Amino acid sequence: MGKCGKFVRLTFMAAILAAAAGHAQAEPACREDRVQLRGEGGQAAFTVEVADDRSERNRGLMNRETLPRGAGMLFVYETPRPVSFWMKNTLIPLDMIFLDSAGRVVKVHEMARPLSTERIVGGDAVQYVLEINGGLAGPLGIGEGSVLRHPAVDQEAAAWPC
Numbered sequence: 630m631g632k633c634g635k636f637v638r639l640t641f642m643a644a645i646l647a648a649a650a651g652h653a654q655a656e657p658a659c660r661e662d663r664v665q666l667r668g669e670g671g672q673a674a675f676t677v678e679v680a681d682d683r684s685e686r687n688r689g690l691m692n693r694e695t696l697p698r699g700a701g702m703l704f705v706y707e708t709p710r711p712v713s714f715w716m717k718n719t720l721i722p723l724d725m726i727f728l729d730s731a732g733r734v735v736k737v738h739e740m741a742r743p744l745s746t747e748r749i750v751g752g753d754a755v756q757y758v759l760e761i762n763g764g765l766a767g768p769l770g771i772g773e774g775s776v777l778r779h780p781a782v783d784q785e786a787a788a789w790p791c
Contacts, residue, residue, distance in 0.1 A: 659791030664703055664759060665778040666726075667789065668734070670770010674699075675761060679781065681705040690760055691718040701761040705781045712755040716745040722763030724771075727751030731788040732777040737766050757782065 665674045676699055680686045686704050690696065706712070709730050716723070720743050727736040729752075738749050740763040751758060757777065766772070776788040784790045 659778060659780045661780060663779075664701070665789075666734075666759075666769075666771050666775050667778075668770055668772060668775030670772065670775075673769040673771060675701040675759070677701045677703045677759070677779075679703050679705060681781065689714075689719065690721070690723065692720065694720055696721055696723075696762050698762060698765070701759055703779065703781065704758040704760070706756050709754040709756045711753045712751040712758060714741070714749045714751070714758070715747065716741050716743055716749075719743055723760045724763050724766040725749060725751065726759040726761070726766060726771060726777075727755045728757040728759070728777055729754055730756045730783065731786050732757065732779065732782040733788045734771065734773050734775040734777070737772055739766055740764055 661679060662676055663674060664677050665672065676697075680689060680702055681704075689704070690702055712727065714725060719741075722743055723741045725738040725741055726734055727738070729735050735752050735755065738751070741749055757779075759777065778787070778789040778791060780791055
């Protein structure tokens, strides 16, 4: 094979490797400390703390004065169930994103009021709740039907598996 043929073959291989690297960067592997969401409005990702036991879920984001823009808390329940929240002792406005067992958004409650004791009902078959800074869900295109990707979601049932 001549110099030109080797150059074309090497260029082609470099293009394939670059495309594969770009794809890997676009969708990194699932991590416990990260959720990804996608829907009609696009994609978003957040660094999260996971609250997967009663004590952590009860404490949630209470008594925090700030939450970084790209951060949140993912509440994980063992099975789907009726879920409701309140904002007592929570000092920052939050968007609450309620998800079913497949990680599909079933309801978004935007701008939950700090310190409110009003019940925010998520639904009857909620298994995950993502809390992020108030006012972010809408502009990021997160709404009913969006899907969440995270290792806590049963990968056999996941709408967007890892």
